[in-house]
Amino acid sequence: MRRFIVPTLLSLTACGPDAHEHSHEGAAKLTVSSIPHPPAAGLETRLELSLTDAHGNAAAGLERSHGRSIHVLLASKDLLTFAHLHPEDFGPVGEADLAAAKLSVRYSFPTAGSYLAFADWCRKGMGERGASRLDVAGQPAQASPDGDFTRVKAVGPLKVALHLPGGNPVAGQEAHFELDVRDGSSAPVTDLEMYLGAEAHLFWVKEDLSVASHGHPHTGAAHAHCADRAQVYFGPKVPFRATFPSPGRYKLWLEFQRGGQVRTVGYLVDVQ
Numbered sequence: 001m002r003r004f005i006v007p008t009l010l011s012l013t014a015c016g017p018d019a020h021e022h023s024h025e026g027a028a029k030l031t032v033s034s035i036p037h038p039p040a041a042g043l044e045t046r047l048e049l050s051l052t053d054a055h056g057n058a059a060a061g062l063e064r065s066h067g068r069s070i071h072v073l074l075a076s077k078d079l080l081t082f083a084h085l086h087p088e089d090f091g092p093v094g095e096a097d098l099a100a101a102k103l104s105v106r107y108s109f110p111t112a113g114s115y116l117a118f119a120d121w122c123r124k125g126m127g128e129r130g131a132s133r134l135d136v137a138g139q140p141a142q143a144s145p146d147g148d149f150t151r152v153k154a155v156g157p158l159k160v161a162l163h164l165p166g167g168n169p170v171a172g173q174e175a176h177f178e179l180d181v182r183d184g185s186s187a188p189v190t191d192l193e194m195y196l197g198a199e200a201h202l203f204w205v206k207e208d209l210s211v212a213s214h215g216h217p218h219t220g221a222a223h224a225h226c227a228d229r230a231q232v233y234f235g236p237k238v239p240f241r242a243t244f245p246s247p248g249r250y251k252l253w254l255e256f257q258r259g260g261q262v263r264t265v266g267y268l269v270d271v272q
Ligand SMILES: [Cu+2]
Pocket: 068, 070, 071, 072, 084, 085, 086, 196
């Protein structure tokens, strides 16, 4: 089987206290390779994730965060496809895999074209992150980019709104926004459950896939890197903060859990 290394060409954003983790000096380098290479739309692809140190050796000290060895977030260039995957979704991950710092996930890309593979993980108690671009061959091609600026979306039986009280975010300034979860009759939902260590997950990516970040609800309290914390928000509102580095169009993907079911909702935001 042919293997290919996909060059890493993503600039990762600086992140605030609510960002999932900081990448720090000496962070491991993420390399993503795909089998087959290139991936083809509609065909199951194995994505191999390897973390190496400055000497090219297996990065030491990889540990599980929120019960997972690594968190992989995929987004398509048309901003219509999103996935959040873990090696554990496909089979057990042992201590030897953590020690080797080599992990894999499987995914069938629905469309051809450019994708971003973003990952975060914990090593020696510190959060780290990396990303790679993937070019997917085959058919169908990606559609014209997402242009849906709807702020209230139907998600299964729920109505989920994104509120931007301050209007469109401004590049370089911390934006405050809020998820508002209602049931089908618009009654507030107040029984959100923790999902992978947080009430909700925010993954945002710029339209050119040049920057991306993964964060959690804003609690006002600093929480230890990589550590689980207690539930603060139960709905209907879940507050977030994020700082977008440059003007342009961004897609925000939010995931939360209720009744044992994970829901995903996406919103477009223009940053000034
Ligand atoms: Cu995850």
